[in-house]
Amino acid sequence: MYAYVYDSFVTDKRHERVLSRVETRLTDLGISGRIERLTMFKNIGEIVADAAEQGCETIVAVGNDETIGRLIDAVGSHDMAFGVIPVGDGPHHIAGLLGVEEGVEACNILSRRVLHTVDLGRINGHYFLSSVRIPRTRAAISCNGQYSVIPTEDNEVQVCNLAPMTLSAEGEATISSPRDGFLETVFQPSPRRGFFSGLFRKAEAPAAPTIVPVRKLSVRHTQPVTVIRDGQRLSSSVLDIEILPNRLKVITGKTRKFE
Amino acid sequence: MFKNERDVAVGQETETVIAPSVRVEGDFVSEGNVRIEGMVTGSIATERDLIVGEAAKITANVQARNGTIAGELHGNLRVFDRLELSGTARVYGDIHAKVLSVAPGAVMRGQLVIGMDVQPMVKKEEATEERAAAPARPVRTAREKKIEEILQQ
Incomplete structure (x- = not known):
């Protein structure tokens, strides 16, 4: 039914x-x-x-x-x-x-x-299929309880389960796999904004991102931040994110972007 | 969203990349290939290949299957298969590798053990546990030693 x-x-x-x-x-x-x-x-x-x-x-x-x-x-x-x-x-x-x-x-x-079993992400008790986007941050992100990734400049962080992660110079998007048991966490340095840089400088190529596949991560901010979870807003100063492997059966078409 | 199929890379294994815009602290463990262009402090272990870029600064003990080092490394390095040090590499620590290739200009300071099977590093806690699990050697007191001497006479 x-x-x-x-x-x-x-x-x-x-x-x-x-x-x-x-x-x-x-x-x-x-x-x-x-x-x-x-x-x-x-x-x-x-x-x-x-x-x-x-x-x-x-x-x-x-x-x-x-x-x-x-x-x-x-x-x-x-x-x-x-x-x-x-x-x-x-x-x-x-x-x-x-x-x-x-x-x-x-x-x-x-x-x-045609059914495929995929992983689901969970942030503060809410499930997500695609990704969570954390805006400009310098907060340390604790990964798997073993190590921390600390941005040295403002980075936009995207935690991907099934989402495009990076674009190559040829414009090819790399899609994170929703069947690997990992959340691919992408740290993309935010472009520097300044009055003069906008006026006189040419558009800079985006800096190389950091990509870390993790099973669990947590972020602690001093103030609540608004993150985007599959197109929806979520505000919290504490973000606990984890992967739930093989959690959801999805109906897919021939042109799906994962194996 | 994607104009044609060529615009998307399907089913590629994700490589871990540490870019210059971040610093990693702690015990970094990976199951896939790792490329480091930023700063890492603690320890690094991967079951696959490790590439350390020219601008990378690592203060950690490192373990990998294959390694290519072009940056600065302070710590011991264990590579189970092939290790390549490029001309810009600066390694301050002991190196264990099955095969080593060094380009002119590379700096090494430490012991080299090459050509033998490389054993994985033992963590400090594991080593402590092993020591605790080992049967204690009987400690003889001075009085017991004296009694033994008298009995032998």
Whole structure:
């Protein structure tokens, strides 16, 4: 049995036609199911718990990356397969990494049901599939309880499970593997900002990043910082992040960006 | 997001990189290849290859399968297979390696043990535990020694 969770913006008139085609295709393929629409007053955790109680084996996020982020946080503690139908303005980066195309083609991918078990990340008790982005920081990051990585200048830190980590000079993105049991932590030095540098200097090439695969890391800031977890904001001065290997079954397309 | 398939590297093993913008302190352990261009203090152990860049400054005992050193290293170095010291390398510590290649200009100060099988480093705590687990040697008091001497006479 399938459950479809529609984000609130999906019900906008602009997406009516796409949504109607998607629903028709799902019925044709025989995989239509329960539909839940997210509103301000609905708790996504309760929606997922209800679906699990009623025996739903697959839960599908209908929306963009933010929808996926909200749903993953709730699905992480249940044994359900996870699917995506990208609808709306995006961003649809996570769907792209899973090899799921927008609109009706996503229904065919759901129907084929090619499942891959992937790792999930957890930050302060919240699950994430793609990455956590920590803005400019110089705070020491304790890795695996064994060593610390201390930025000597402002660095933007991205903790990746399934996300593009670096771009080569040829513009090739390296994708972190969500099946290796590690969170690839990328420390990218922030570009120096100054009035004169902006006026007179040419655009500098980004400095080389530090990349450290870790299983567990923690950061302590003196003041709360806002981090982005799969498109959602989270504020805290204490960040405890860990990998949960082989935690989630995801439905993927042929063009997925991992093995 | 990705315009074509060539824009994405699929399934590549991630190499650990320590860039000049960070400092690492503590016992750094890795299962993959490691490239160091920044500062590391403590210890480094990897099951694969280690590359130390020209600008790198390491104050640590290092253990790796293969090693290429171009920077500064203060500490003992154990390489199970092949170690290459480039012309800019400065190593202040003992070197154990199966095969060593040294470029002109490299600086080494310490003992060299080359061509033999290299044993992994034993951590301080492990060494202490081993010592504690070993049966204690009986200590004879002066009185017991005297009694033995009398009995022998």
